[in-house]
Amino acid sequence: MNFTQRTRGLVKTLAVVLALGFPVMLAVSTAADARVGGGGSSGSRGSRSFSAPPSTATAPNTARPFDRTMTQPGRPNVGAPATGGFFNRPGMGMLGGLAAGFLGAGLLGMLFGGGMFSGLGGLSSIIGLILQIGLIILVVRLAMNWWQRRNATASAYAGPSATGLAPGAGPLASFRSGSGFGLGSGSAPLEIGPSDYEAFERLLGEIQDAWSNEDVNRLHALATPEMVSYFTQDLQANNARGVVNKVSDVKLLQGDLAEAWREGETDYASVAMRFSLVDKTIDRASGRVVEGSDRPVEATEVWTFVRPRGASWELSAIQQT
Structure with missing residues (x-):
């Protein structure tokens, strides 16, 4: 007995x-994601903000709903943010x-x-x-x-994305080409070419660099006002903690197009990207590393880019997978 x-x-x-x-x-895992976006899902995808981008070879899991978005849902409770936790997955x-x-x-x-x-x-x-x-x-x-x-x-x-590699050598070979219409789309098809993939990869690095340097003015040139507002909030939170997040050595490992569409005079493209980076959070006073290390880590996210007719691509959303 x-x-x-x-x-x-x-x-x-x-x-x-x-x-x-x-x-x-779970809290420790979340805290380790200090890079741009803070490991959360933020932003807007136009009329598709409350529908998940199609899965791709790079991001086979469903993208998380937005935790922060300024888009108003078309019906009650559609855009309720995920509450987190093991049993509250979408x-x-x-x-x-x-x-x-x-x-x-x-x-x-x-x-x-x-x-x-x-x-x-x-x-x-x-x-x-x-x-x-x-x-x-x-x-x-x-x-x-x-x-x-x-x-x-x-x-x-x-429907799956095309599996052929994008034309060109070097970093562009990491992207799979293709175009998607999404579920229930009535939009005109949008062709995404090599120059667009180059822009997406360039924005991946430049946004991380501007974030690391806390350069809000530069972020305004690379992302939508909504995304910059979230970045500013996160930077202010870091400043209140007395830390700064430094991101370096960003390298695209693989990427493919989830879907691309047009709404009026505005183009959208949601791209799954797997990339590596060195992600460190440093104490401002002492310079001591409080989170992260010099060892590269990998992340897989879906970034949505927006382009008004005749303008350049800007980041409009980041979603975790």
């Missing part, structure tokens, strides 16, 4: 540690809620001695505890499988 009680005590302790540690791990829906409920109930049961078989005692309680954990794992796996199947179906319906 003493052995059984000690075993249950260890399992309870482990459950509490996992329950408390998981949010902390598309988890009812199964995610059930999984979270089972997990919460199971943890509370373990903490207060309850559970499915709490009244049987001894070995039966351990068996009941194991069954509860197994049930939680089963529900989570079912939810994740359903979510992945849903994304795969949506991607197949939207």
Whole structure:
């Protein structure tokens, strides 16, 4: 009996540690994304702001909804920002809620001695505890499988991007060419050529550089006023913390076009990009690195660019994948 009680005590302790540690791990992961955009999803994609860009070979996962956007949704609750967390991923829906409920109930049961078989005692309680954990794992796996199947179906319906490499050697070879119409599009097709891909890659580096130098005037020439407002907020937050984020050695590793379309006199292009960079946050007073390191890290994001007729491309949105 003493052995059984000690075993249950260890399992309870482990459950509490996992329950408390998981949010902390998520917070640490988020804090490490200090680059431009802060690892979040911000901006606008015109009339498609509340529909996800089609998946691509570079970004096979669905892009996250916008956490910050000035675009007003066309119907209630369409543009509600994601609340974050493991069970609040886009598309988890009812199964995610059930999984979270089972997990919460199971943890509370373990903490207060309850559970499915709490009244049987001894070995039966351990068996009941194991069954509860197994049930939680089963529900989570079912939810994740359903979510992945849903994304795969949506991607197949939207149609794959062309897989041929963009013309030219060097960095342009990282981009896959193609054009997409998106779901339910009535817009005229928009052709994206080598010069456009060159502009996208150039903007990737120049925006990161202007962000690193805290050059707001330069950012105004590279991004929409909405995006610059978010960058300014983030820079002010860094300044209040007494730190500066330094990004360097930005290199495009792979990229392809998710979709391109035209709305009136304005062109849009959403591009998936996987790139490497050195991302460090430095204390302004001492110069000490407080986050990140000199080791390059990789990121995959969907950047949307906008171009009024006769003007140059500007960044209008960043979405995480």
